[in-house]
Amino acid sequence: xxxxxxxxxARLAFDRGAPGRRGVDVPRFEGVPHALPDxxxxxxxxxxxxxxxxxxxxxxxxxxxxxxxxDSGTYPLGSCTMKYNPKLxxxxxxxxxxAEAHPLSSPLDVQGTxxxxxxxxxxxxxxxxxxxxxxxxxxxxxxxLAGILMIKRALEDRxxxxxxxxxxxxxxxxGTNPATAAMAGFTVTQIPSAPDGSMxxxxxxxxLDDTVxxxxxxxxxxxxLWERDIDxxxxxxxxxxxxxxxxxxxxxxILGQVRFGDLGFDVVHLNLHxxxxxxxxxxxxxxxxxxxxxxLLPYLPAPVVVNGGEVYLLERPERSxxxxxxxxxxxxxxxxxxxxxxxxxxxxxxxxxxxAALNANYLWALVRDAYDLPYGGPVLHEVVFSGARQRRxxxxxxxxxxxxxxxxxxxxxxVYFPLIVDEALMIEPTExxxxxxxxxxxxxxxxIAEEAARGDEALHDAPVTAPIGRLDETAAARRPILRWAxxxx
Amino acid sequence: MTSATGAEGAPHPYVPxxxxxxxxxxxxxxxxxxxxxxxALPADHRDPSIELPxxxxxxxxxxxxxxxxxxxxxxxxxxxxxxxxxxxxxIPSIVxxxxxxxxxxxxxxxxxxxxxxxxxxSAFEYQSVVCELTGMDVSNTGLxxxxxxxxxxxxxxxxxxxxxxxxxxxxxxxxxIDVVRTYAYGAGVSVDVVRGVDELDAVHACVVVQQPDFLGxxxxxxxxxxxxxxxxxxxxxxxxxxxxxxxxxxxxAGADVVTGEGRDLAFGxxxxxxxxxxxxxxxxxxxxxxxxxxxxxRELHGPREADGSEGAPRTGYVLTLQAREQFIRRxxxxxxxxxxxxxxxxxxxxxxxxxxxxxxxxxATLCYQRAHEAAARIGALPGYDIAERGPxxxxxxxxxxxxxxxxxxxxxxxxxxxxxxxxxxDEEAAQDAFLCCVTDTTPPEHVxxxxxxxxxIGAGR
Numbered sequence: 040x041x042x043x044x045x046x047x048x049a050r051l052a053f054d055r056g057a058p059g060r061r062g063v064d065v066p067r068f069e070g071v072p073h074a075l076p077d078x079x080x081x082x083x084x085x086x087x088x089x090x091x092x093x094x095x096x097x098x099x100x101x102x103x104x105x106x107x108x109x110d111s112g113t114y115p116l117g118s119c120t121m122k123y124n125p126k127l128x129x130x131x132x133x134x135x136x137x138a139e140a141h142p143l144s145s146p147l148d149v150q151g152t153x154x155x156x157x158x159x160x161x162x163x164x165x166x167x168x169x170x171x172x173x174x175x176x177x178x179x180x181x182x183x184l185a186g187i188l189m190i191k192r193a194l195e196d197r198x199x200x201x202x203x204x205x206x207x208x209x210x211x212x213x214g215t216n217p218a219t220a221a222m223a224g225f226t227v228t229q230i231p232s233a234p235d236g237s238m239x240x241x242x243x244x245x246x247l248d249d250t251v252x253x254x255x256x257x258x259x260x261x262x263x264l265w266e267r268d269i270d271x272x273x274x275x276x277x278x279x280x281x282x283x284x285x286x287x288x289x290x291x292x293i294l295g296q297v298r299f300g301d302l303g304f305d306v307v308h309l310n311l312h313x314x315x316x317x318x319x320x321x322x323x324x325x326x327x328x329x330x331x332x333x334x335l336l337p338y339l340p341a342p343v344v345v346n347g348g349e350v351y352l353l354e355r356p357e358r359s360x361x362x363x364x365x366x367x368x369x370x371x372x373x374x375x376x377x378x379x380x381x382x383x384x385x386x387x388x389x390x391x392x393x394x395a396a397l398n399a400n401y402l403w404a405l406v407r408d409a410y411d412l413p414y415g416g417p418v419l420h421e422v423v424f425s426g427a428r429q430r431r432x433x434x435x436x437x438x439x440x441x442x443x444x445x446x447x448x449x450x451x452x453x454v455y456f457p458l459i460v461d462e463a464l465m466i467e468p469t470e471x472x473x474x475x476x477x478x479x480x481x482x483x484x485x486x487i488a489e490e491a492a493r494g495d496e497a498l499h500d501a502p503v504t505a506p507i508g509r510l511d512e513t514a515a516a517r518r519p520i521l522r523w524a525x526x527x528x
Numbered sequence: 529m530t531s532a533t534g535a536e537g538a539p540h541p542y543v544p545x546x547x548x549x550x551x552x553x554x555x556x557x558x559x560x561x562x563x564x565x566x567x568a569l570p571a572d573h574r575d576p577s578i579e580l581p582x583x584x585x586x587x588x589x590x591x592x593x594x595x596x597x598x599x600x601x602x603x604x605x606x607x608x609x610x611x612x613x614x615x616x617x618x619i620p621s622i623v624x625x626x627x628x629x630x631x632x633x634x635x636x637x638x639x640x641x642x643x644x645x646x647x648x649x650s651a652f653e654y655q656s657v658v659c660e661l662t663g664m665d666v667s668n669t670g671l672x673x674x675x676x677x678x679x680x681x682x683x684x685x686x687x688x689x690x691x692x693x694x695x696x697x698x699x700x701x702x703x704x705i706d707v708v709r710t711y712a713y714g715a716g717v718s719v720d721v722v723r724g725v726d727e728l729d730a731v732h733a734c735v736v737v738q739q740p741d742f743l744g745x746x747x748x749x750x751x752x753x754x755x756x757x758x759x760x761x762x763x764x765x766x767x768x769x770x771x772x773x774x775x776x777x778x779x780x781a782g783a784d785v786v787t788g789e790g791r792d793l794a795f796g797x798x799x800x801x802x803x804x805x806x807x808x809x810x811x812x813x814x815x816x817x818x819x820x821x822x823x824x825x826r827e828l829h830g831p832r833e834a835d836g837s838e839g840a841p842r843t844g845y846v847l848t849l850q851a852r853e854q855f856i857r858r859x860x861x862x863x864x865x866x867x868x869x870x871x872x873x874x875x876x877x878x879x880x881x882x883x884x885x886x887x888x889x890x891x892a893t894l895c896y897q898r899a900h901e902a903a904a905r906i907g908a909l910p911g912y913d914i915a916e917r918g919p920x921x922x923x924x925x926x927x928x929x930x931x932x933x934x935x936x937x938x939x940x941x942x943x944x945x946x947x948x949x950x951x952x953x954d955e956e957a958a959q960d961a962f963l964c965c966v967t968d969t970t971p972p973e974h975v976x977x978x979x980x981x982x983x984x985i986g987a988g989r
Contacts, residue, residue, distance in 0.1 A: 048645065048824075048843035052653055052881050062882030063620040065890040065968070073900035075774075075893070076919035080746055082776050085885040086660050092622060095882055099626045099650070106646030108634030116636060123542055124634050127586050133624075136597030141610045142800030143948060144601070145940065151599030152799050158581075165578045177672035177801065178867040180854070188714055218854035218864035222683075223714040227859040265568040296566050301573045312867065316542075319636040320871030321647035322669070322820070324802030340710070361710035365613055365675035365703035365789070366800025378593060384583030387540050394545050396565040401553040417557070417565070441640065451640050456855070473544035474553060500829075505642035507844045508827045515825035515848040519814070521666050523656035 047105070048507070052098055053523040056090035063092070086525075105506040106321070107450050113476050117421045117453035117465025118213065118261055120291045120313035120395075127382065128317065128375035137374055142366040146352050152370065153351035157344040159377040160328075166380075166388070167287070167307055168300025169330035173339035173356075175368040179288055182308030182327025183219040183255075188360040189306055189331060189338035190253050190282045191223055196358065203252040203281065209238040211262060211457045216255045216286060225252055232459050236260065236414035237267040247279040257286035258302075259293065261457040261465070263399060263418035273303025282306065287330075290314040291469065292396055292420030295389035299330070306331040315376035326372040342367055394470035395420045398477050402468055405481035409488035413460055421467035423460050424484075430462050435491040435498050437462040442509065443490070445502035447483035541586070601945075603797075607974035608945040611923050611965025612742070613674075613701050613789070614797045617770060618891065618969050619875075620882040623794065627875045637820070637867065641846045647870065648845035651822040654877040661772045661880070662765075662786035663779020664808035668819035670873035671865060674789035675704040677805030678736055678766045679711035680818045680863055681785040684809070685734035685762045686717055687816050687862070693718045695728055695735040695761070697752065699742040699955055704766060708736070723954075725755035734762040734785075739778065740771060743950065743958060744923030744965075753782030769793070769806060769880075771921050773888030774896060785809045794875035804872035815852060818863030823848035895922050895968035902966040902975045909979065911986040915957035925950070925961040929986050932962040938985045944978055 044050070075081060090098070108114070114121035132138065140149050160172040176182035187206070194200040206220035209230045217227040228246055233239040238256070254276050259265050266272070273283045285299050285307030291314040299307045311317050312325035319325070331339060340363045342353035353367065383391065396419050403412075403422040410424035426437035441451035441464070453465040468477050490498055502508070539545055545553075550562065559565070566574065584592065608616075627633060631646055638644030638651075651669045658667040671677040682694040694712065696705055698721060705721060712719045722728065728735055735756045740746050753763035762785060765778035769788040772778075778786045788806035795802060809817060822845050830839035854861040883891060899922040907914040911929035928935045932951040939946035947964040966975060 046840075046842045048649055048845065051649070051656065053656060061884045061887050062622065063618075063887060065618075065883075065887055065894055068894050068897040070897065070901045072897055073904070075896065076746055079750075080748065080776055080919060081774060082772070082780075082889075085773065085888060087657065087883075087885040087888065088881045089884045089886075090881065092882070095878070096622055096626065099878060100629070102646040102650055103626075103629040103631040104646070105643075105649070106631035106635050107640075107643040108631045110630035110634045114634075114636070116639070119636055121636060125542060127589060129628070130590065131593040131597075134594060134597035135604055136600040136602065138796055138798055139603035139616075140600050140799040141603060141608060141616075141797050141945070142614050143610050143612055144603075144608075144799075144945065148601035148606075148945070149799065151596035154599070155593075155596050162580055165580055168576060177676070177803075177869070178865075180864040180866045181672060181676070184711075184714065184864060188710065191714070213866075214853075214855035214858045214861070215864045215866050217859035218857070218861040221859040221861070222711075222864050224716045267568075268570075270570055270573070293566075293569065295578060296575070297569050297573045298576050298578070301576055302570065310867075318633045318871070319867075320869075321632055321635045321644075321650075321874065322637040322870035323868040324804075324870075324872055325867045341706070360713065362703055362706040363676065363710060364673045364801060364803065365701060365707060366673075366803075368800070369802040370799040371795065371802050374593075378589055381581065381584055381589050381592065382586065383540060383542075385578050385580045387542075387583050388580075390540055390543055393562045393565065394543050394550075397545065397550065397553050397562060400557055400565060404556050417568075419565075419568070442642065445640065445643055450643065453639070470543050470545070474549040502642050503832070506645055507642055507842055508829060508831065510641050510844045510846050511825045511828050511841075512846050512848065515823040515846050516850075519821075519848060520824040521655055521814075521821060521848075522652070522659045 051523050052088040052090060055098060056088055056094055058089055060089045060091045062090055062095045112448055113472055113480050114450040115452045115466045115468050115480060116450065117467045118288060120467060120469055122316055122469040123471040124316055124318040125379060128378045131378045132371045132374045146350055150351060153344050155377050156373060157346060157351050159373055160344060162380050163309065163328055163330055167330045168298025169307065170333040171336045171339060172328050172330045173343055174328045174373055175340040175363040176327035176329055177364060177369050178323060178325045179308060179310040179327045180215040180219060181363055182329045183215055184222055185329045185340045185360060185363055186284055186306040186308050187219050187223040189335050192338045192358060192360055193335055194252055203250055205251050207246055207251060207254045209256060210459050211260050212255065212257055213261065213286065213288065220255065236262045236264040244275065247275060249280060251279060251281040253282040253284045255284040255286060257288060259289045259419045262414045262423050263421035264414060265419060270302045288313060289420055292392055294392040295385055296392055306335055311372055311376040316379045317372045317375040324369050324372055326369040391470050398468040398470060398472055402466060402477050402481055405478065406484050409485045421465060424464040425460050426462035426464055429488065429491045433491040433494060437464055439498045439501065440464065440487050443487050443498050443501040444483060446504045449480055449483060606943060607977050609947045609964045609966060609978060610945050612948045612963060613703060614800060615792045615967050616797060616969045617792045619793060619796060620879055622882060623875050623879050626878055627871055632874060633871060638847060641844060645844060648822050650874050650877060652824060652845050654873045655822060657877050657880050658806050658808050661769050662808045663777030664786050665811040666814050667808040668817050668821050670869050671805035671807050671819055672869060673801065673803035673805045674766055674787055675707035677787040677807045678704050679708045680807060681764045681787050682708055682734060683711060683715055684785060684813060684816050685764065688762065688813060689733040691731060691733035693720060693731045693733065695720045695722045695732045697735055697737045698723050700738045701742045725752055728755055728759050728761060730759050732759060732761040734764045736764040736766060739765050739767040740921040743917060743925060743955065743963060744920040745917045746775060746919045746921055749778050749781035749783060771892055773892035790872060790876035793879045794872050802869055802872050804869040804876055816862055817852065819865045819868060820847055821849050891968050898968060898970060899966040905979050906982060909983050909986055912982060915961055917957045922967050923963055923965045925957050926964045927961045932960055935985055936962055939981055942981045944981055
């Protein structure tokens with residue numbers, strides 16, 4: 040713990056240090072200097088902090104003290120799969136042969152990277168049961184965009200793009216799904232959920248016609264439940280001439296248990312920072328590979344790695360939707376995911392999904408009497424409780440419950456999502472939590488429900504143990520302060 | 529290396545649950561086997577056959593991956609003059625050290641600001657650094673890379689102007705053009721690749737100019753911005769933030785949106801990623817920005833003092849202006865972006881702040897000088913010349929006595945990656961040329977080796 044400052048957040052790096060200090064030095068140029076470009080092309084001033092190295096290290100160390108990560112404790116953020124990030128992955132990605140490789144190197148100079156990426160493509164194809172994999176997308180939503188654009192191009196080649204303008208999205212979906220469909224130029228038709236938590240099949244069948252491009256479905260869904268009869272749904276979507284897009288954000292629950300390809304999915308994206316243990320980094324970098332059926336292979340984003348006989352090569356698929364990034368994708372993240380798969384093997388991956396489901400269900404069993412559970416159980420990877428009872432009977436919102444969990448030492452779960460659950464508390468313990476830590480989280484949730492019933496004021500003051508109290512988000516949005524500015528004299 | 533790992537029945541090291549734990553949990557659930565956890569899954573498709581290589585123990589994986597890494601050419605000792613969008617920089621040693629702190633690395637998107645001030649305040653530092661470098665008013669917390677950020681800038685321009693075409697000014701990185709086309713295909717926007725600002729007209733939502741451009745030349749951004757504004761288009765600049773340590777800020781020159789690539793100063797080249805795409809704009813475009821934005825605010829209530837009274841509310845940071853974003857606005861969001869590249873943005877911020885205002889200028893100037901010295905030496909070789917396209921920063925076009933492809937192949941034989949063959953491009957200066965890059969980190973002895981090799985090749989040896 041670093042030294043306490045009264046109002047640490049008020050002093051940025053820009054407000055620290057002193058003119059003339061620096062955090063790193065630069066070699067001198069030993070030759071005869073060449074003339075610089077015309078002054079009209081050059082900068083006249085640059086305002087940046089001036090800190091010595093020890094000051095800068097202490098500042099960012101103090102900032103890290105004001106954060107909470109998976110290594111700090113239980114982080115049951117639903118739909119985010121906050122599992123343990125193996126340190127071996129970091130050691131591998133840092134090997135200089137990988138880390139220093141230039142993206143435009145001759146393929147002969149990067150065979151170690153290309154072979155690894157080729158094998159990762161093959162492993163993900165096996166795990167998902169899909170025909171091919173593109174590793175270029177940088178994150179889940181980026182993979183969604185790639186996947187939906189592949190469907191768009193396939194429809195174009197079928198001559199049906201003019202007519203098929205609609206994408207069907209269940210109301211339990213992540214916001215990225217409808218946003219992606221819109222970015223790809225489609226309109227969105229929302230499919231309501233049935234009382235059992237699956238999408239309403241009657242509505243779906245009514246909507247399925249020759250104006251539909253695709254159904255975007257998250258499997259298992261954001262309620263932690265299996266979308267009922269998904270193979271039959273897929274068959275109906277195909278019969279209507281449309282494609283089935285799978286959001287693979289929740290793959291962790293079914294690793295090695297079932298495969299998207301066997302169920303009739305045409306394209307699915309994965310989140311390697313969720314299911315395959317790469318660090319979430321405070322919000323990335325992740326990686327969002329897109330996996331597809333044989334029919335859609337020609338449309339994969341560029342590049343893909345191919346086995347050219349003697350050497351591995353980067354190649355652009357014949358009717359590729361194009362590149363998603365300037366180069367080849369988040370390769371450093373891909374190396375970590377490959378390391379994870381090699382560390383686990385198939386039996387290990389099944390152990391992962393089994394224990395993810397076991398922990399989620401154990402939590403459900405320990406907590407279910409304390410909160411409402413609108414969509415039943417048992418569940419797969421996560422459980423979504425509702426704080427509706429606490430709100431109605433005790434004027435305690437899910438917001439308060441989440442903040443109070445911080446005082447108990449936990450990162451709160453995802454809250455107010457999915458949108459179809461009132462006062463939602465979406466909890467995903469992952470396989471990384473021990474039985475004892477699941478029990479401790481359950482005990483905290485139950486204790487908070489009891490505090491609510493008692494009318495304990497602590498719930499409205501929470502958190503009191505965090506580095507800072509509840510913040511004025513309304514003021515932040517009304518009068519945005521979005522960058523440092525020099526203090527007025 | 530086919531050993532199954534660990535003792536029979538022991539859990540994998542990444543999984544705490546023992547057989548005893550499993551039994552206790554199953555009992556509580558009234559189940560007899562873990563297979564019952566998956567009863568909801570379609571029985572016909574359960575337990576599929578999946579072919580994966582067998583698991584390896586930690587030490588075995590490390591050995592395997594070391595051998596893979598060793599299959600790559602050693603980029604640290606091997607002379608390389610490849611640039612073209614990925615440049616070897618001197619990353620301060622504190623950068624990898626600080627970002628490895630697990631409180632940064634193993635956190636996620638800061639949805640709970642009370643225990644995410646490290647991520648949030650760092651992101652505010654990032655936004656501030658990006659605004660200072662680019663001369664813009666507002667920045668988001670970073671997008672995927674420069675190309676996807678530039679594509680998003682084009683979509684912002686389309687939303688802001690209501691026009692359905694964008695212009696990309698050559699010479700531009702082919703990867704950037706490619707990604708803009710990918711996004712434009714989705715949005716139904718047409719992409720015009722233009723050779724001069726005289727080709728702009730009132731159909732264009734924006735013109736994008738790369739600074740320095742793909743062939744290394746420093747543009748007069750003000751002239752491009754004026755031409756764009758004359759037809760009612762926005763001026764988007766895709767800039768190298770490292771070069772901005774020396775060059776005039778695009779904002780000062782009239783740009784409306786600035787994108788950039790932060791990877792090289794933050795994480796290194798990494799075979800191209802992960803990156804971080806800088807995205808900054810004038811305040812007028814704030815509500816149209818894609819991605820996450822962090823704002824400064826204060827506590828609702830100050831901390832409780834020892835005597836029970838309430839202290840002054842403290843300063844803190846939150847995600848803000850979220851009504852633009854996918855999780856609220858869904859299909860009407862400004863972008864579908866959710867997870868970005870936060871850790872790379874953090875690394876970029878620490879690197880720039882370590883350099884500081886003087887270091888950024890000195891490093892960029894060193895880069896400029898080393899590149900110009902190398903170019904002068906190569907241009908002085910018999911049979912070689914450097915194509916002049918105006919002022920340039922770190923990349924230059926080399927023409928020699930043989931076709932570029934043959935020179936590069938001859939360099940390859942000598943263990944030198946001489947640069948990128950651009951001889952097939954349309955620009956006159958690129959004809960028969962290769963693009964050679966020398967930066968602040970290029971070892972002088974590597975330049976010596978290149979000059980010597982080129983002399984030999986020129987002499988037909």
